[in-house]
Amino acid sequence: MDTSVIDLPTPVAGRLRRPGWRDPRLLAGLAMVAASVLLGSWAVRTAQATVPVYVTRAAMVPGDRITAEDLAVVDVRLGTVNLDHYLRADAPLAADEVVVRAVGRGELVPASAVGSAEDLDLRPVSVTLERAPSGDVVPGALVDLWFTPPAPDDDGATTDPRELAAGLTVAEVTTSSGAFSASGGGAVHVLVPSALLPDVLTALAADGTVDVVPVLGTGG
Structure with a gap:
């Protein structure tokens, strides 16, 4: 029985071609790298500016x-x-x-x-104190003004303290010096809106005491 052998052609392995400079994929990759470098450089400059x-x-x-x-x-x-x-x-x-x-x-x-x-509708008013002010009463802090009438007469009539103004800004603080500085009052200059001036000035001229009460958290 005759058998014949057919010689088939040997397959040739394909070679990878090196991409050329005009290859769109190479150009796109280079563009992405360049953009990343520029973006990173801009971000660093911005962060340091x-x-x-x-x-x-x-x-x-x-x-x-x-x-x-x-x-x-x-x-x-x-x-x-x-x-x-x-x-x-x-x-x-x-x-x-x-x-x-x-x-x-x-x-x-x-x-x-x-x-x-x-634009300012404020007037500085000096409030003389009988006692040294709190350590929170400093320039820039906010304070309330309270008026306490004098002690009641023989008839026993009493008047409770009342608030004259709230949230006034302290412009200046002057304290007594010398041996009596611990108990002396000095004065606190507060900025009073024009509308409140009549009531505040009347209280300062009346018999009684005007106290400066600091608003906590504003004297830092």
Whole structure:
């Protein structure tokens, strides 16, 4: 029985072709790498970028004029705060601007805390104290004013203390010095709205005592 063998052609292994510079896949990969490098570099530069912003050297109260001597400059990193809300040091200070609300010592100066003196409807009033004020009564703190009538007469009539004004800003504190400083009162200068001036001034001129009561948490 005759058998015949048919010789089949030997398969040839295909060779991988090296991509050329015009290969779309190679160009797309290079573009992605370049974009990643640029994005990373931009993110690093942005994270390290800072903007100069003003902070107070001491507590400032409504009516205080804004001057460079009262402020210090700190560099604030972008992205940590909204810098549009604060007074930036890379812009000139206006000559006629004043503080319109209290700003604590070492705080960034809010843009909303700066304005014109014409916007203020406050008047400084000195309240003489018979006793030394609380340690919380400091410039920039908020206080309430209370009036206590004098001791009742022989008829036994009494009048309870009453609140004259609430949430007034302390502008200045002067204390007695010397041997009697512990018991002496000194004076506290508070900023009183014009509408409350008649009642406050009447109480200060009347027989009785006007006390300055601090609002806790505002004298830091």
